[in-house]
Amino acid sequence: MTDDTLMTPREPQLIALNVNGEQHEVITEARRTLVDVLRHELRLTGTHVGCEHGICGACTVLVDDRPVRACLMFAAQAEGARIRTVESLADGNLLSDLQRAFSEHHALQCGFCTPGFLMLAEGFLAERPEATKEEIREVVAANMCRCTGYQTIVEAIDACATARRRACARACDSKEN
Amino acid sequence: MTREEQGRPLVGRSVPRREDRRLVSGRGRFVDDIALPGMLHAQFVRSTVAHGEIVSVDLSAVRRVPGVVAAFTADDLAIGDITAQLGRPRSQFVPTAMPVLARDKVRYVGEPLAIVVGLDAYAAEDGLEAAHVEYAPLPPVLGEETALADDAVLVHDEAARNTLVDVSLFATDGIDDIFDAAHRVVEVDVTTGRQNALPLETRGAVAHWDDREEQLLLQTCTQVPHQVRTVASRCLRLDERAVRVVVPDMGGGFGQKCVVGREEIAAAAAALRLGRPVKWIEDRKDALSASFLAREQHYRARAAFDADGRILALDADVVCDMGAYSCYPFTAGIEPLMASAEMPGVYKVPAYRVRGRAITTNKAPTAPYRGVSRPQYVMVVERLFERAARELGLDSVEIRRRNVITDFPYTGVNNITYDPGSYLESLNLCEQVVRDEGWYDTRTAAAVEGRHIGIGYACFSERTGYGSSAFAQRKMQVVPGFDISEVRMDTSGAVTVTTGTMSHGQSHETTMAQIVADALGLDIARVRLHQGDTDRVTYGWGTFASRSITVGGSAVRLAAERLGDKLRAIAAALWDTEPEEVELAEGQVRRRGGDGARDVLTHQEIADVAYLRADLLPKDIEPGLTATATFDVFNDGTFSNATHGVVVELHQDTGQVEILRYVCVEDCGVAIHPQVVEGQCRGGIAQGIAGALYEEVTYDAVGEPSATSFMDYKVPTAHEIPEVSIHHLETPCAFTATGAKGAGEGGTIGAPAAVLNAVNDALRPTGTELDHTPITPQTVHRALNPEPVP
Numbered sequence: 028m029t030d031d032t033l034m035t036p037r038e039p040q041l042i043a044l045n046v047n048g049e050q051h052e053v054i055t056e057a058r059r060t061l062v063d064v065l066r067h068e069l070r071l072t073g074t075h076v077g078c079e080h081g082i083c084g085a086c087t088v089l090v091d092d093r094p095v096r097a098c099l100m101f102a103a104q105a106e107g108a109r110i111r112t113v114e115s116l117a118d119g120n121l122l123s124d125l126q127r128a129f130s131e132h133h134a135l136q137c138g139f140c141t142p143g144f145l146m147l148a149e150g151f152l153a154e155r156p157e158a159t160k161e162e163i164r165e166v167v168a169a170n171m172c173r174c175t176g177y178q179t180i181v182e183a184i185d186a187c188a189t190a191r192r193r194a195c196a197r198a199c200d201s202k203e204n
Numbered sequence: 205m206t207r208e209e210q211g212r213p214l215v216g217r218s219v220p221r222r223e224d225r226r227l228v229s230g231r232g233r234f235v236d237d238i239a240l241p242g243m244l245h246a247q248f249v250r251s252t253v254a255h256g257e258i259v260s261v262d263l264s265a266v267r268r269v270p271g272v273v274a275a276f277t278a279d280d281l282a283i284g285d286i287t288a289q290l291g292r293p294r295s296q297f298v299p300t301a302m303p304v305l306a307r308d309k310v311r312y313v314g315e316p317l318a319i320v321v322g323l324d325a326y327a328a329e330d331g332l333e334a335a336h337v338e339y340a341p342l343p344p345v346l347g348e349e350t351a352l353a354d355d356a357v358l359v360h361d362e363a364a365r366n367t368l369v370d371v372s373l374f375a376t377d378g379i380d381d382i383f384d385a386a387h388r389v390v391e392v393d394v395t396t397g398r399q400n401a402l403p404l405e406t407r408g409a410v411a412h413w414d415d416r417e418e419q420l421l422l423q424t425c426t427q428v429p430h431q432v433r434t435v436a437s438r439c440l441r442l443d444e445r446a447v448r449v450v451v452p453d454m455g456g457g458f459g460q461k462c463v464v465g466r467e468e469i470a471a472a473a474a475a476l477r478l479g480r481p482v483k484w485i486e487d488r489k490d491a492l493s494a495s496f497l498a499r500e501q502h503y504r505a506r507a508a509f510d511a512d513g514r515i516l517a518l519d520a521d522v523v524c525d526m527g528a529y530s531c532y533p534f535t536a537g538i539e540p541l542m543a544s545a546e547m548p549g550v551y552k553v554p555a556y557r558v559r560g561r562a563i564t565t566n567k568a569p570t571a572p573y574r575g576v577s578r579p580q581y582v583m584v585v586e587r588l589f590e591r592a593a594r595e596l597g598l599d600s601v602e603i604r605r606r607n608v609i610t611d612f613p614y615t616g617v618n619n620i621t622y623d624p625g626s627y628l629e630s631l632n633l634c635e636q637v638v639r640d641e642g643w644y645d646t647r648t649a650a651a652v653e654g655r656h657i658g659i660g661y662a663c664f665s666e667r668t669g670y671g672s673s674a675f676a677q678r679k680m681q682v683v684p685g686f687d688i689s690e691v692r693m694d695t696s697g698a699v700t701v702t703t704g705t706m707s708h709g710q711s712h713e714t715t716m717a718q719i720v721a722d723a724l725g726l727d728i729a730r731v732r733l734h735q736g737d738t739d740r741v742t743y744g745w746g747t748f749a750s751r752s753i754t755v756g757g758s759a760v761r762l763a764a765e766r767l768g769d770k771l772r773a774i775a776a777a778l779w780d781t782e783p784e785e786v787e788l789a790e791g792q793v794r795r796r797g798g799d800g801a802r803d804v805l806t807h808q809e810i811a812d813v814a815y816l817r818a819d820l821l822p823k824d825i826e827p828g829l830t831a832t833a834t835f836d837v838f839n840d841g842t843f844s845n846a847t848h849g850v851v852v853e854l855h856q857d858t859g860q861v862e863i864l865r866y867v868c869v870e871d872c873g874v875a876i877h878p879q880v881v882e883g884q885c886r887g888g889i890a891q892g893i894a895g896a897l898y899e900e901v902t903y904d905a906v907g908e909p910s911a912t913s914f915m916d917y918k919v920p921t922a923h924e925i926p927e928v929s930i931h932h933l934e935t936p937c938a939f940t941a942t943g944a945k946g947a948g949e950g951g952t953i954g955a956p957a958a959v960l961n962a963v964n965d966a967l968r969p970t971g972t973e974l975d976h977t978p979i980t981p982q983t984v985h986r987a988l989n990p991e992p993v994p
Contacts, residue, residue, distance in 0.1 A: 037270060037327075058326065067324075072237035073230015075455070077404050078488040082914035085404060113230035122228060130224035133879045136887060137709030138227030139405045139455025145228065168921040171914075173404045173456050174709045176886030176951075177922035 042103050046071065047115040053102070061105050062086040062097035065112060073113035073142045077171065084170030087143040088112050094150035094169075113142035116149065125149060125187045132183035136174035143170050148184045156192065160185045214718040214728055215942065218879035222713045222728075232453040235408040235425045240481040243410070244273055246471050247328035247484070249318040249335040250494055251310035254346070254566040254907025255359070256339035258308055261318055265334035271327025274478055275320045275335075278305035281473045284439040286464060288535040289681035296371050297537060297679075298363040300564070302529040304439060304466045304473070310339065311359055311528035312568050313908055314494025319470045321482055344566040344907035348502055348523050351563045359528060359564045368526060368536040369562035373544040374618060376555035382517040386508035390591040394584045394975045396956070397900035398500035398525070400911070401573040401891075402919065403708070405455020406491040407465055411472040412481035420447045422472050425454045427462035427706050428746035431533055431682070433738045435464040436472055451736030454708035458891070459573040460496050461708065462748040463531040492917055493909040497901055498573030500525040501539065501580045507588040508555075513596050513603040517555035520547060520584065524577070526562045527569040533682040534572055536562035541678045542577040548616050549585055550627045550665045550845060551607045556617040566907050572748065574891060575666075575952040582664045583957040587975060590660075590961050594968075600961070601635045604663050622665065625845040626933045630869040631663045633931060634847035637867045643851045651969070656854040656988065657864070658966025662957035665845040668750040668872075668946025669937070671837025684745040686836035689759035691720060691767045693829035695815045697807030698730045701764065704744010705756035706736045709887075710948065711880045712752060716760050718876055719942060723764035724771070725788030726807060742832070750946025753876055754842060755835055758941035762833035770829060774810050777822045779803075835941065842937045844945040846870040848889070848954035852962040859985025861897055861963055863926040870950055871933040874943035881947045882930050888951020890925045895952070896959035896977050898924065 037056055044051045046069060053068045060079075065071045065088070077085030079098045086097040089111040116123045125148055128134070135141040144167070151166045152158065158166075163184045167177055226232050249261070263275040285301035306317045317337060322328030343357045350356060351366035359366050376382075383389055409424035420442060426432045429449040437444045454461070467484055475482040486495065505520040524539040531538070540560030548556055593603040605628060609616075612624035638644070643659060650657040667674070672685030687704045694700070701720050705712060717731040724731075734740045745751070772786040775793045779786070785796045793810055795803035811829055813820050818827035851865040868885055875881045898918040902910040911917035936943035956977050963984065964973050972987040 056326065066237070067239070070239070071230070072233070075234070075405070076236065076485075077406075078914055080488065080913055080915075083404065083488075083919075113228075117229050122225065126228040129228050130221060133218075133221065133883050135224065135227055136711070136883055137404070137454060137456045138223065138232055139234065139403075139453075141227055142230050164922050168923040171404065171919055171921060173402055173458070173891070173919075174887045175883060176888075176890035176928060177925050178886055178927050179883065181922060 040103065042106050044102065044105055044110060045108065046110045047112060055102060057101065057103055059102050060098050061100040061102045064102035065097060071112050071114050075139055075142060077140065084147060085140050085143040087146045087170065089146055089150045092150060092153060094147045113145055116145060124190060128183040128187040132179045132186060134175060134179040134183035140170060140172045144172065144180055152184070152188055152191070156188065158188055163188070213722045215722050215876050216874065218877055219714065219718060219728060221711055222717060223711060234405055234453045234455055235410060235423060236485045238410045238423055238452065238483070240410065240412060243481040243483055244321045244323065244478065245325040245328050245483050246319050246321050246474060247325065247332055248316040248467060249320060249332055249337065250490070251306065251313055251315040251317055253310060253339050253341050254313050254344035256310050256341040258306060258310060258317070259338040259340050262336040263318055265336065266320055266331045269327070269331045269334050271323045272331040273321045273323060274474070275318060275331060276474060276477065277318045278303055278307040281305065281470070281477065283469060283473045284441065286435055286439065286466065286532045288530045288532040290535050290537045291679040291681050296369065298368050300360045300363060300368065300530055302466060304469045312566050314490060314568055315528065316466060316470065319474050321474050321478065325485065346565055346567065346903050346907055348525065348563060351565050359566060363564055366564050367561055368530060368564050369540050369560065371540065371544060372559045375557040376617060379517050379519065379555045379557050382555050383508045383519065386516055387511040388509045388592060388595055389506055390509070390588055390595060391506040392503070392584060392587045392591065392975055394503045394580070394587060396499050396501050396580050396895070396977050398497050398567070399573065399895050399899050400492060400495065400497055400901060400917065401458035401460035403456030403458055403460060406486040406488060407461060407467065407495060408485040409468040409471050410481060410483045411475040413476055413479065418446060420472055420476065421450065422447065422468065423450045423452060424468045425461055426451055427457045427708060427748055429706060429736050429738050430704065430744055431746065432464050432468065435532060436469055439469050440473060440476065449738045451706055457708040459498065459748060460571050462746060463496060463534060463571040489912050493912045494568055496531060496571030497527060497568045498570045499895065501577070503580065503584045505584050505588060507592065509592045509596065513592060513598045513606050515551060515553055515607050518548060518553045519557045522558065522560045524562045525565050525567065527565055527567040529569040531569060531571050533680065535680070536564070537678060538572045539577045543581045545618055545620065546578065546667060547581040547585060548618055549582060550609055550663055551585065552609055553617050567903055568909070574888065575949045578664070578666055578949070578953040579892060579895060579956045582662055582953055583960055586662050586957040586961060590964065601631065601661060604631055608663060621840045623842050623937060624935050625665055625843050626871045626935050627663060627665065627845055630845060630847040630871060630933055634661065634849040634867055634869040637931065638849045638851065641865065643865060656856065656966040658852050658962045658964065660850050660958045660960065660962025660965050661847060662954045662961065663847045664954055665843040666750065666950050666953055667841045668844050669754040669837040669842035669940060670749050670751060671755065671841060673838055674841050686834055687744050687756045687759040688742045688832065688834045689756070689763040690742060690830060690832045691763045693767060693807065693811050695811050697811045699724065699726060700732050700734060701760055702734045702741045703756045703760055704741055705747045705752040707747065710747065710752055710884065711877065715753060715876045715880060716757060719757055719761050720764045723761060724768050725790060725792065727791050750844070750948035753942065753944045754940045754946045755837065757876065757944060759833050759835035761941040762835055763831050766831035766833055767829060770831060771807070771810050773825055774813055774821065775805055777825065778813065837939065839939065842873070842940060842945045844872040844947060844950055846950045846954055848958040850958040850962040852959065852966055854963065854966045854984050854988060856988050859981035859988065861979060861984060863893065866926050866928045868928055868951070869931040869933060871935050872947040873935060873937040873945035875932065876942065876944055878932065884947045885930050885951045886928050888949060889928050889955045890920065892952040892955020893925060893959060894920050896956040897979055900978050
């Protein structure tokens with residue numbers, strides 16, 4: 028083996044990422060994954076790395092509103108897309124309804140998988156606000172949690188969805204009246 | 205807080221968790237979130253063979269890889285070994301050194317041989333590719349039969365027949381006669397697969413030398429920070445004061461992180477050598493194959509019964525495959541000693557004999573995973589009762605009723621005294637719930653349709669208040685048990701409390717604060733917990749064996765009460781009354797019976813006097829507001845208990861085991877925070893089901909582990925884990941300061957036995973009984989679809 032074969036292409040490139048509504052320019056290697064760039068270049072460490080092969084879901088973020096595994100995507104591939112991470116959920120110190128539901132239902136213990144589940148649920152409920160508890164359980168099965176046994180995660184998301192539907196129904200009622 | 209809740213104690217209420225705000229906002233700080241100026245990243249060159257002499261480790265090409273800063277072998281770093289010790293004679297225990305980096309021999313695939321440090325993790329990984337290691341392979345020792353053979357190849361030269369531990373703790377006189385004369389003797393041969401505790405956050409550490417403090421700062425995710433400090437200081441030849449271990453937020457541990465890992469020590473050594481911060485984050489491949497594993501055990505057990513189904517004697521031979529090394533500080537003794545001492549469990553067993561062995565093999569080493577041997581021996585004992593019930597024509601719950609301990613305190617044949625529990629009550633309630641929900645009728649109806657529905661139970665206790673004396677009985681040379689807590693009030697009247705335990709999901713920031721707030725009559729928001737920092741916390745044994753609330757929480761409670769005494773004494777002096785006339789409640793310091801504004805002080809006003817107006821203190825009261833307390837358990841500990849009831853359906857065509865219902869009746873004494881207790885139960889049950897039905901690391905003929913990704917290691921998701929309904933009983937503990945017993949492990953302990961019993965119940969018409977976990981679809985399918993006889 029010669030030294031040449033050991034050389035890895037490490038040429039940096041400039042990429043632009045839109046994360047949580049802010050535009051960022053990053054100089055980084057082409058091979059860096061989206062989750063690594065979010066965490067280590069942009070210091071948005073809320074998104075976690077659990078397996079780096081797309082199964083555990085700890086790194087789930089929204090790309091153009093859909094939940095994706097940030098470990099299975101190169102950062103460069105996310106150029107031009109709208110990326111949302113867990114840091115976007117709260118409004119300043121005010122937690123979102125989904126975050127509050129997780130806390131109220133004890134849907135987290137160690138909290139490591141939580142950002143992934145939150146973003147999974149955030150994306151899913153936006154797409155299917157009328158989701159049933161069974162459908163929620165199906166979606167929750169996309170990610171791994173080692174602490175809770177999942178039940179309280181399902182309950183938290185279901186409670187949040189139910190509350191949103193009620194609020195929506197009330198809003199519709201008051202419009203009609 | 206609602207109006208009705210005001211003034212009521214916080215203990216016993218599911219108050220909002222104080223950890224949650226940062227964790228749901230992405231503002232937690234886990235070890236990989238730490239970034240320091242100039243930080244480098246480490247990866248490990250790991251053995252690709254299971255067993256072999258190391259001929260050479262050539263890192264010259266590694267060092268030339270762009271982005272690689274340094275690469276070190278064991279010889280380069282000259283770090284001391286990690287050696288766990290039991291104080292037992294050589295015939296019972298053989299200590300083996302675990303080098304931080306393998307020196308002469310490798311003993312499992314994945315064993316670290318060298319550390320590569322790069323500008324980032326990518327560069328360090330590039331470096332690994334260029335390492336050249338030459339081995340002289342040796343035959344791998346991979347199973348019990350090979351390991352125990354007379355002419356066995358040795359994993360450690362000093363351990364003959366690859367046996368690290370061989371103890372016969374109990375042998376009742378005349379036990380053979382009891383078996384000979386018994387009405388019925390039943391036997392089981394139970395094996396359990398090798399599992400990974402699998403915290404979602406892999407292991408990791410960031411180390412650097414802090415010039416100003418003249419200290420190595422090792423930030424690492426460990427359940428036992430003080431023990432990591434001890435090992436780091438000894439391996440690196442530093443005073444303990446020159447090592448500070450800090451644990452940030454921790455993404456689970458389950459026992460895998462309650463032993464000292466070699467990589468965190470190696471990363472620290474590299475940081476010292478390079479004079480720069482070094483981070484190591486284990487990737488999932490390494491975490492699956494080369495981290496501490498657990499659970500691979502084999503039980504040959506038999507039990508003698510009389511005609512009424514009363515157990516007369518229990519005889520067991522236990523072999524635990526501990527892999528390549530003894531873990532620090534627990535040693536390879538942890539599993540066989542736990543099983544040997546506690547196997548009779550909740551049953552009145554009059555005669556008992558047991559042999560417990562730990563063997564060493566060329567597999568990744570093991571650590572004490574949640575439950576430690578109890579998932580296995582509970583499965584064994586529960587299987588024996590199921591089999592006896594079958595053979596004697598008794599109902600499987602009724603046979604348990606006739607045998608569970610009902611008179612407390614009860615001293616067992618194993619010399620353990622059990623404190624009061626609700627063994628019979630939990631069993632009765634669990635069966636009642638399953639019956640009332642109609643599952644017995646469902647089972648009957650299903651059988652008519654040719655469907656396979658089974659009901660299974662597990663009734664068990666778990667020792668949780670392990671004090672120093674319980675660990676000393678095991679002859680551990682490093683004896684865990686006690687805990688120290690300090691409560692400190694500042695001049696604003698706010699409180700900081702320290703605990704030597706370390707939460708990795710158990711909600712200590714909330715539960716410990718509940719205890720302190722009650723004792724001091726403070727708002728919980730004014731209490732802050734410090735844990736996991738060896739410079740801030742005097743000493744502690746970390747979190748394992750469900751000890752945090754029983755032992756740690758008791759120390760917290762006692763320290764808070766002491767500080768409360770001082771607050772009362774100061775107030776009494778100011779009022780010229782007796783301390784008994786002062787009460788601390790609802791955020792106030794009040795004179796009993798008083799009703800005027802002059803009979804009420806705030807905590808801040810007392811603190812002001814203690815610190816800023818010490819001239820007002822009487823001579824016998826020292827300035828300042830701190831109190832310390834130590835708590836230990838001097839008897840045999842406290843026993844939480846539970847009964848789990850499971851209904852399963854086996855699918856004829858796929859062999860799938862579907863859990864239709866899961867009922868848990870648990871008793872952990874006083875529940876500090878019921879929601880947290882339920883969370884511990886559900887999480888534990890999920891891990892127990894994982895062990896019963898899904899997860900296993902197997903090794904091929906040359907010692908390659910089968911599970912190196914989540915494609916191969918089947919972690920159950922929300923698809924596989926059912927809803928669990930939990931019913932609480934409460935038998936308060938008389939000798940913890942809070943009345944609590946531990947709640948961390950019960951779920952994991954009960955689930956495998958209950959699931960296995962349910963599967964066997966469903967298999968009853970086939971005549972097949974299974975005694976191995978995980979129960980695979982293949983085994984179930986074979987049992988349901990036997991080959992037609994030609």
